[in-house]
Amino acid sequence: MRTRWKLAALAATTPLLLTACGGDGGDGSGDGDELTEITVGVLPLADYAPVYWAEDHGQYEEQGLKVTFEPLQGGPVGIQQVVAGELDFAFSNAISSTVASAQGAPVQTVALVSGLGEDELGVFVTPESPIEELGDLDGATVGINTTNNIGDVTFARHAQEEGVDAEPEWVEVPFPEMVAGVQNGSIEAGYLPEPYATAARQAGLRQVANLVQGETVGLPVSTFVTSTQFANSDADTVERFAKALNAARDDMEGKDDEFRSWWPEATDADPEATAEMHLPVLDVQLSVEGMQDIADFMAELGIIDEGYDASEFTIVNED
Numbered sequence: 001m002r003t004r005w006k007l008a009a010l011a012a013t014t015p016l017l018l019t020a021c022g023g024d025g026g027d028g029s030g031d032g033d034e035l036t037e038i039t040v041g042v043l044p045l046a047d048y049a050p051v052y053w054a055e056d057h058g059q060y061e062e063q064g065l066k067v068t069f070e071p072l073q074g075g076p077v078g079i080q081q082v083v084a085g086e087l088d089f090a091f092s093n094a095i096s097s098t099v100a101s102a103q104g105a106p107v108q109t110v111a112l113v114s115g116l117g118e119d120e121l122g123v124f125v126t127p128e129s130p131i132e133e134l135g136d137l138d139g140a141t142v143g144i145n146t147t148n149n150i151g152d153v154t155f156a157r158h159a160q161e162e163g164v165d166a167e168p169e170w171v172e173v174p175f176p177e178m179v180a181g182v183q184n185g186s187i188e189a190g191y192l193p194e195p196y197a198t199a200a201r202q203a204g205l206r207q208v209a210n211l212v213q214g215e216t217v218g219l220p221v222s223t224f225v226t227s228t229q230f231a232n233s234d235a236d237t238v239e240r241f242a243k244a245l246n247a248a249r250d251d252m253e254g255k256d257d258e259f260r261s262w263w264p265e266a267t268d269a270d271p272e273a274t275a276e277m278h279l280p281v282l283d284v285q286l287s288v289e290g291m292q293d294i295a296d297f298m299a300e301l302g303i304i305d306e307g308y309d310a311s312e313f314t315i316v317n318e319d
Contacts, residue, residue: 035066036237040224041090042069043076043268045175046194047120047222047280048091050113052266054248058268062247063240073174074146076100079107082227086215089241093150093221101313102295102304106228110238110315111245114280115218116192121154122211125181125189134209138166138181143173143181143190148303150221151191154211156301161214179203183223192299192302195269198277204230218281220290231315242286253282287313 009279042051051069054060060067070087072078075280078090079100089110095110123142125131131140142264144151147170168189173181178190179200188206192200201207224245231238252259256279264271284290299306 002063004284006055013298035061035064036240037068038237038241039068039070040241041072041081041087043072043074043091043175044269045196046263046277047114047116049263049266049280050245050248050252050282051091051224053252053262054244056249056262056266057251059244059251061248063244065237065240065244075149076146079105079225080224082230083107085227085229088230088237089224090224092223092225094182094223094291095150095153095221095298096146096148097223097225097313098291098295098298098308098310099148099304105299107225108228108231108238108313108315109225109286110231111224111242112220112244112284112286112290112318113249114222114282115220115284116154116212116216116222117278118217119212120197120212120278120280121151121191121193121211122197122200122207123155123191123211124179124182124197124205124207126206127206129188129206129208131189131208134162135164135166137189137209138167139173140168140188140297142168143178144170145175145188145191146172151193151211153298153301153303154216155191155209156214157216157297158209158211160301179205192297194277194279195263198273199270202273202276218284219294220284220286221294222280223286238315239317242315246317249282249284250257286314286316288316 075092075096078092081087082090083105097107103105152170171187175196178192181187182190182205226238260274263269263274288311291314295308295310298304
């Protein structure tokens with residue numbers, strides 16, 4: 001039976017009512033009748049589709065897990081809540097988790113669910129906007145779900161690669177409210193990933209920046225994290241969760257048509273946008289080397305200090 005994860009819930013900014021977390025519901029083997037209950041922070045973006053696929057296609061059950069999803073607005077919030085013990089796991093990305101761990105947050109990346117697909121991330125304006133190209137975004141108010149995250153960092157990387165001096169004024173706006181914010185003029189432009197990027201195009205917005213092209217395609221960024229405390233105290237549950245996500249990601253690879261028909265049912269995404277949206281890269285594996293490459297780039301941008309060691313904050317599950 002499919003479980004529907006409402007996109008509308010993500011527009012809410014009121015505090016989440018969180019249930020108690022912890023892997024205390026099972027025997028730790030995944031083989032018994034009793035399932036280990038875990039709580040996972042999620043956001044229904046195409047990049048994180050394997051976390052939902054695993055629910056609808058039995059990968060969690062195969063690992064002896066019962067998962068409760070909690071909707072979040074962005075990765076940094078999820079990191080805060082896993083560190084606080086309010087969530088067992090949360091979606092994140094290599095950028096958010098690297099920033100957090102570099103600042104001392106006790107957080108571990110435990111799974112990689114996708115890499116960036118061509119033209120998956122974009123910046124959009126109204127058709128009549130005077131903003132025509134990347135450089136015009138310098139000083140403009142640009143909506144983003146959370147700052148110091150994948151959006152502003154990939155924007156900085158793209159601007160650097162293009163040799164353009166552009167530093168927007170980032171304004172935090174939930175993704176479901178972004179198109180309306182651009183249309184009503186409360187922000188001059190909006191950063192959007194899929195499926196929201198395709199929905200923006202269908203709403204008549206004009207794309208002025210493609211943040212995923214060239215060497216950025218396939219960048220291994222979409223991850224799930226847990227706290228160092230949980231990783232140390234319940235390594236078995238961490239391993240089983242990672243295995244379920246890896247199995248779901250592998251199962252999805254090459255099933256583009258099935259993905260497009262399933263995604264609207266799983267998340268209430270718009271079917272027309274889903275039919276046209278750019279898909280993430282699923283042929284990826286979590287590695288310390290990949291996480292280190294991203295950290296090194298962030299150090300080049302001055303976002304974190306030199307000397308970051310990704311091996312201290314990455315748990316690679318050897319299937």
